[in-house]
Amino acid sequence: MRSELSEGTLVEALRALTCRGEIVVVLCGAAYRNRGVEPLLDAVVDYLPAPLDRPAVCDVCDETRRRSADPAEPFAALVFKVQATSTGRLTYLRVYSGTLSKGDAVLDAAVRRSERIGRILRVQADRRTEVRQAMAGDPAAVPEAA
Structure with a gap:
């Protein structure tokens, strides 16, 4: 049958x-x-x-510490694209743990420099919507002046 x-x-x-x-x-x-x-x-x-289905990731500074995709964890994100626009650079990232809020200072581990977050955007195709925060699992974009 x-x-x-x-x-x-x-x-x-x-x-x-x-x-x-x-x-x-x-x-x-x-x-x-x-x-x-x-x-x-x-x-x-x-x-x-889904981001919450993924296992916890190792902290790059301390491999004995693990971070899960939880908004309460310390902030960690991965930049996966930087786009040059007419108004400056647009940095696309995915938040792996913690929460990114407007006004936060985050460490750019590649250059060991602190960056202040002015705006956070949710990007869908060619639409950009400003949001107050991005939490673990969220993709987001952060504009920065050229």
Whole structure:
């Protein structure tokens, strides 16, 4: 007897296999022509681990300390893109632990310099919305003067 899988069951199974590293979901598209971008983003949400599903990460300054994706933990983020714009640089980051708030001073570990956060933006396609804070798991963008 043949039974059909529901879409929800299939998504759950693919997510579990992907999170365990047993399969890789492959999608095709072209950002230039905006083909396949939405299905790609949907697949990221559906199949990849959420920030809270990830194990705690080691502190780069003290490898015996671990940080979980918890807003109460000390702040840690990874910059994954810096974009030059007509108004200055826009730094894209993902908050791994803690909370980033407007006015916070954060350490740029690459250059060992403190940076003050003036604005925090939530970026969706070409829309930028100012927010008061970004918490563990959130992607965000921080503009800085050129």
